[in-house]
Amino acid sequence: MPAIASHSVLLDLTPQAAWDKLRDLSLAPHYVPGLTSCQFHPGAREGVGASRRVFRKGGQWLDESVVQWQEGSGFVLILHRASDGAPFPFREASFSYALQAESEATRITTQMNYSLRGGRVVEWLLAKAFSNVVREIAENLKAYYESGRTQNAEYSQALRV
Template sequence: MNRIARHTVALNLTRDQAWSKLRDLSLAPHYVPGLTGSQFHPGAREGMGASRRVMRKGGQWLDESVVHWEDGAGFVLVLHKGNAGAPFPFRQASFRYWLEGSGDSCRISTSLHYRLRGGRLAEWLMSRAFDKVVREIGENLKAYYESGRTQNKDLQG
């Protein structure tokens, strides 16, 4: 059974304004904690099949590839390490960004859908940590989108 860590936050942006930022996959290091940069894999930079490598503190990296894309609404990224599948401790992992609402403001939902290698006990033990990370990504995204100021102290350059 998959577990989900989810957070929703109101944005002081119209849905179109939020989508113009969200669709730019190069911006994630500005709001995802621990990322030091990113680079696109050859091919699309947005839409189905777009893929990037994000660099993390300590020289670690992670690949993220778009497996679902809905213009104006959001997308789902599958997390993987090259062709080796999901990174430890995950058996499967994907991250979903989704815009909701209309008018002068909208909401964004961030969610991590996952299964861990250690089974239900590991999932129970790690659930609070994943909830915290997903909440932090959502709150950082809000602050970055609304202010234009990087929220990630680890981002290089």
């Protein structure tokens, strides 16, 4: 059974406005900490099968591919390194974004499901760190979607170079 880290925030956006931003997979570097850029793999840019490579400082990269897509309400990405499966320390990992209307606003829930190569003890040791990352992504996404200002210092620096 995989471990789960989840966080939810209320966006001051209508569900349609939130979905219009969320469906644009190229926006992740604006709110995911540490990303410096994003490149799409050939093929679809949204929907099941869409896939991107995200980059971090120092040339580190990770592939994220859409495996579930619910038009208007969210999607699930699996995290992998090309065809080699999940990156270390993960045995498997996915990240989901889910929208839910709340009156004129929209609740977004970010969630990471994962299992680690070190088993339950390692999952227990790293659970707080993963929860903090998932929370930071949700909070940064909220700030970026509502203000239009990039929340990721590494991406801001990469844009200036």
